Amino acid sequence: MILTFDNLVTPDEVRVLKTLIARAEFVDGRETAGAQLSQVKQNTQIPLDHPVMPEIMRLVMNALRRSQVFMDATHPRALAAMLVSRYQPGMQYGLHVDTPLMGDPTLIRSDLSFTLFLSEPDRYEGGELAFDTGSNEAIYKLSVGSLICYPTGQLHRVRPLQSGERVAVVGWFQSLIRDPGVRELLHDISRARSLVHAAEGNSRAFELLNKSFANLVRRYAET
Template sequence: MILTIDNVITPEELTQLTETLSKGKFVDGQTTAGWHAKLVKHNSQLETTFPEIKTLQDLVINALQRNLLFKLAIHPKHIHSLRFSRYEQQMNYGSHTDNALMGGKQFFRSDVSFTLFLSAPESYEGGELVIEKPEGKLCYKLNAGSIILYPSTFLHRVETVKTGTRLVVVGWIQSLIRDTSKREILFDIDTVRRSLFAKNGKSVEFDLLAKTHANLLRQWAE
């Protein structure tokens, strides 16, 4: 399941992120790429020693954790490996798949990848996120403050930036539910049961859906 959420951070948080990042030093993004992704990764990333990087990471994680749609769809266990990436003119990231395990000494699985857009789409040309699916490619260039989440199993790329600067936060999530199809089933059931409750309150039908959702979650959660 591919999910986009508008305004996952507030305008004030967006301003805090962009103003703080403008003071940071950006280094070659290849330093954090896998051995094969290094061949196609051409961007820059905020230096990990930047004094305020933990504050910025916590800001993004807290924004995600307070978003109900995110929690219902993703079932996050660990949000990890956040990187602040910048693409300037002629920079891109060729087709690749994200590493299955990340985090250095403490390994986390990458079940879901995300890109949080920090630059207004009209401020740069090119730079679309392209997700490659068997039935064709999907292109995304979201408003500043909006996020896209997608299975980490997909091949994807970032098109060349022709003008302007593309500033984003990328990161990964280890979900309580490893399998993307099972996450989608749980999300659909939860959406229906919440809709029924909003219309009719607690009913026999609601109770059966709630029971099914809880039992599937109990069976599938890791």
């Protein structure tokens, strides 16, 4: 299940993130896939130990926690890693799945990945996030402050950047709900619950959906 969240980060938060990023030096990107996939230069990244990274991570995590829709769809348990990547003309990241275990010194299973877009889509050409669906590619290029979340085991790539600059915050986390099928079921119930509540308030139908949602989380959550 691939989910998009428009304007998850506010314009003020985007300005702060861009200010922090402007203060940092970028270095050659580290691998997030299991193996080297291409001799083409992939991207540059802010070093994880750079002084701006804790504030960037705090701002992004606060935005994620603030979105109840995001929380109900993903059930985050622990952040595995987060980085800031920059693509410039000629850079790309070949088809891959991300590393299943991340974190230092404690390893964390990476269930879900996200990309928070920080460059306006009309300011760069190429650089789309593309997912292999089996018969074709699903292509995404979101507006500034918008986020896409997808299973970490999904084959994906960043298409070659033709011009401009593409900057994004990328992260991985472990979900309380390991099974992606159960996460999708919970997401559907959560959406139905919201629709029923908007139409009927705290009706019996809403309470039954609320009960089903809570008991499925209770059954499948790994704490």
